[in-house]
Amino acid sequence: MTPTLTGTKKVVTGNHAVSYGAMLARVQVISAYPITPQTQIVELLSEMCANGTLRAKFIKVESEHSAMAALVGAASAGARTFTATSAHGLALMHEMLHWAAGARLPIVMANVNRAMGPPWSVWTDQNDSLSQRDVGWMQVYCESNQEVLDTVIQAYKVAETVLMPAMLVLDAFVLSHTAEQIEIPDQALVDRYLPPYQPVYKLDVSDPRSFGALAPPDLYMELRYKMHKAMEDALTEWARADEEYYELFGRRYGLIEPYRADDADLILVTSGTVTSTARDVIDELRAAGRRVGLLKIRVFRPFPAQLVREALANAQKVAVIDRNISFGMGGIFAQEIKSALYNAPDRPLIFGFVAGLGGRDITPTVIREIIEYTESRDEPEDLIWVGVKR
Amino acid sequence: MIEVRFHGRGGQGAVVASEILATALFKEGKFVQAFPAFGVERRGAPVMAFLRFDDAPIRRRCQIYEPDHVVVLDPTLLLAVDVTAGLKPHGTILINSDSPPESFTALQKFLVATVPAGEIAVAHNLGTRTNPIVNTAILGAFAHLTGFVHLETLLEAIAEKVPERQRERNQAAARAAYEAVKIMERSAL
Numbered sequence: 001m002t003p004t005l006t007g008t009k010k011v012v013t014g015n016h017a018v019s020y021g022a023m024l025a026r027v028q029v030i031s032a033y034p035i036t037p038q039t040q041i042v043e044l045l046s047e048m049c050a051n052g053t054l055r056a057k058f059i060k061v062e063s064e065h066s067a068m069a070a071l072v073g074a075a076s077a078g079a080r081t082f083t084a085t086s087a088h089g090l091a092l093m094h095e096m097l098h099w100a101a102g103a104r105l106p107i108v109m110a111n112v113n114r115a116m117g118p119p120w121s122v123w124t125d126q127n128d129s130l131s132q133r134d135v136g137w138m139q140v141y142c143e144s145n146q147e148v149l150d151t152v153i154q155a156y157k158v159a160e161t162v163l164m165p166a167m168l169v170l171d172a173f174v175l176s177h178t179a180e181q182i183e184i185p186d187q188a189l190v191d192r193y194l195p196p197y198q199p200v201y202k203l204d205v206s207d208p209r210s211f212g213a214l215a216p217p218d219l220y221m222e223l224r225y226k227m228h229k230a231m232e233d234a235l236t237e238w239a240r241a242d243e244e245y246y247e248l249f250g251r252r253y254g255l256i257e258p259y260r261a262d263d264a265d266l267i268l269v270t271s272g273t274v275t276s277t278a279r280d281v282i283d284e285l286r287a288a289g290r291r292v293g294l295l296k297i298r299v300f301r302p303f304p305a306q307l308v309r310e311a312l313a314n315a316q317k318v319a320v321i322d323r324n325i326s327f328g329m330g331g332i333f334a335q336e337i338k339s340a341l342y343n344a345p346d347r348p349l350i351f352g353f354v355a356g357l358g359g360r361d362i363t364p365t366v367i368r369e370i371i372e373y374t375e376s377r378d379e380p381e382d383l384i385w386v387g388v389k390r
Numbered sequence: 391m392i393e394v395r396f397h398g399r400g401g402q403g404a405v406v407a408s409e410i411l412a413t414a415l416f417k418e419g420k421f422v423q424a425f426p427a428f429g430v431e432r433r434g435a436p437v438m439a440f441l442r443f444d445d446a447p448i449r450r451r452c453q454i455y456e457p458d459h460v461v462v463l464d465p466t467l468l469l470a471v472d473v474t475a476g477l478k479p480h481g482t483i484l485i486n487s488d489s490p491p492e493s494f495t496a497l498q499k500f501l502v503a504t505v506p507a508g509e510i511a512v513a514h515n516l517g518t519r520t521n522p523i524v525n526t527a528i529l530g531a532f533a534h535l536t537g538f539v540h541l542e543t544l545l546e547a548i549a550e551k552v553p554e555r556q557r558e559r560n561q562a563a564a565r566a567a568y569e570a571v572k573i574m575e576r577s578a579l
Contacts, residue, residue, distance in 0.1 A: 011413045011422060036430075122430060143451075173428035174451050179409050180423045181416050273451040280449050359428055363452045 007186030014175030015040035017145040017182055018084060018110045018168075021152025023054050024190040025108075027082040029074035031059035031067045033089060036122050037172040038112040041084040064089040068096035068107075075105035076211060078202035080156065083107070086172065087114035087128045094132065097165075101136025101227065103212065106159035106166070106197070108152065109137075113272065113323075114172045115358040123359020124172035126272070126324035130332045136227055138166040138234055139301040141271040145175060146182045150251055153185075153194055157241040160197050162230040171323075172359065174273040189248050231302040238299050255304040258311045260286055261293030266374055267315040267348070271297045271333060274321055274355075274362050281367045292371055297333060305340035312341065315348040319374040321367075323356045330354065330383040351377070355386035391444040392538070393454045397473050398463035401433040403525030406551060407463070408439035411529055414539040414547035415443045423448045436471050443538075460500075461532055462486060463507070463524050474500060484532055484571070486524050491574035498574075505531035505571040507563075514563040516556070526552070530564030531571035541568050 012020065018041045022030070030049070032042040048054035057074075061067045064085050071081040085093065090111050100107050111129050115121035129139060140155065142148045148170050155166040170176055201209060215223060238255050246252035260282055261267050270278050275296040282294045295311050297304075312318055322331025329335060334352030341347045351374045356362040366386060373384065394411070398404030405426045412424035420443040427438035440454045456476040465487045467473060474483060474497065482501040485494065488509065491502035507524035517523035526548050533544050545561045552560045 009416075011409065011416050011424070123428060173425065177428070178423060178425035178451070179412055180448070181421065276449045276451045361452045363455075364450065 007184065007189075009181055009183050011179050011181050012145065013040065013177055013179045014145045014148050014170050015112070015177065016044050017149040018152060018170070019044035019048070020184050021149040022082045022108075023048055024149075024185060024187060025082075025153050025156050025194055026080065026191070026196070027054070027056050027108075028079040029057045029059065029071065029081045030083065031061055031070035031074070031081075032083045032085070033061055033064045033067050035064070035086050035089040037114060037176045038084045038086040038089070038110070040176070041110055041112075045082075064092040065096055068093040068100065071107050072096060072099050072103060072105060075100070075107050076103065076203045078197065078199045078204075080160075080197045081105075081107045082109070084110040084112070086112040087116055090128045090132060091116065094135070097132055097135040097137055100165045102223075104163040104227070104230070106156070106163055108155045108159055108165070109167050110148075110152070111167050111169050112172050112176045113169055121358045122172065124174055124272075124323070125357045125359065126169070126322075126332070127357075129167065129169045130324050130326075132167070133301065133332070136164065136231075137301065138164055138231070138299070139169060140166065140299050141169045141297065142175065143273050143275045143296065145178070145180050146251065147253055148175065149182055149184070150245060150249070150253070153190060154238070154241045154245055156194055156197070157244070158234055158237045161237050161241075162234045164227070164230050164234060169272070171273045185249055193244060193248050234302050235299075235304055253298055255299040256307050256311060257296040257298065259294040259296065261295055261311060261315070263291060264293030264315055265291045266317045266319065266371065267293045267295050267312055268367070268371060269295045269297060269312075269318060269320040269333065269337060271300065272323065274323065274367070277362060277364060278321075278367050281364050281371070284364075285368075285371065300333075300336075303336055303340065308337060308340045309344050312337070312348055313344070313346065317351065317374050317380075318348045319351045319353060319370055321356075321362070321370060322352065322354050323362070325354050325357065334382070349380035351380055351384060352382050353384045353386050360387070391442055391448065391450075392459070393457045394441040394459045394461065395454055395457040396439040396441070396461045396463065397467050397471060398437050398439070398525070399433075399467070400431045400435050400437050401521065402437075402463045403523055404437055404439040404463055407461070407525035407529055408441045410526070410544070410547050410551045411532070411539070412441055412443070413550060414529075414533075414544045415441075417543050417546060418539055420444065421447050423451075428453065436467055457481065459532075459536065460484070461528055463528055468494075482535060484528065484535055486528055491572055501574055503531065503535045503571055503573040505567050507531065507567055510563050510566045510570065514559045514566070516559055516563055526560040527563040527567040530567035533564075534568045534571045535573060541565065
């Protein structure tokens, strides 16, 4: 059941939204190893490759490490490349993630957020992707199937401009296996937005060059500086890519998105699908006259620190929901937000909540309790475990 | 917003049923969300699937705990699972069963409907006598019971979601179940 039409609306799962995004981006090389809850992404792509809907090479491999290694080779040769994984698969790629970033290869990957074992879990949390925070990949957290599809296409635009790899992230089951209507953009429009990848340097026997050479101490640091500059440039490029996308397709998401936060005393900070449910809760509390707002963090790497500072400048209290835990410290988004705000002249009180690990449901009730807890306290707290049995 | 919960056994097609119904509702202009109970499934074990629909975009992204409607694809689940858990007062429960709705005495505070979906599936060569695939039949009954979608739209959605060689059999089963559903007298509520 592969697509024959674009520019249409249909009901698809988050996983298949990823597949359609990769199809529309006209990826040329896909290499992947199956893992729940990601498998459906590459299943559909393999069908598209088999029946000719997508003219791409699908390389079957024996592990995720090899999947990423294959893409490093293919991207070095100038191909537009794609893979998808989850949890232990992402962890197994770790070495090659560094390689892709250090080699400045614009590989795009979907990671379906799944909790790490042991104990075994197939359900969602962010510890898999956040464990790869410092490898030099951009990370973008999505809240709807439409955003998932649109982000695949935007990710190539940005990655191929700044020459850094990009990972889009979607919650296991809550998005990956949830079907909802999306618009599948018209292929001709996507082609206008995303022309073929034109690498500056590539593996080419007629133009031989050395790749992955030794960098002595007097050069290595400069290459790391350039990677960091590329990530800083990516902040501008994500904004630009998002605007251009809006002009053609009528949808944009921002690097962050404040929601009813202008005059809010308390701002809730979320990522992923929690954002979507939180919008309902914020509307309901606003209707009851409460001055509460929401800040969605979409682009996590590069971290849009200045935008976050501006968005939170007028709040008295900030409640961060982390679906992850850095053992011995606390929620990772909360750490990043505190770090971004530390040198700001006026800082809100920050409350860090850890909730929903291993797929525990984050319902409107859970979100209301987090807001009420924050409203009722005068002293900030670094780490509050939500609903944990002790 | 309307919320529906499907109870089935792994392999009966409860998840596909929720996606077919979502597609039909989408065709009639609704915003929809269909998803399985988050987790792992085994053939024969109790499974659940969910559906939300509304006139406005759906932003709530968590499981459904207080459904408006429950659909039971396998009557033996009534002995194994609390299928009415959280079901709203005066909610409907549609059961794949040969028995009349009035025979489910423990469920009489809900609007009970039954349809012999297993027999209908077997008659249309869907699955086997011991393991009939009842999902499209039960959707036909659900369409009649609730009036949420027109039968014709449901048949279109079935055509999109099932493999071509099974299309007509599934559509015929849905049509037969649409006619065969038995609904408890509302005055009994």
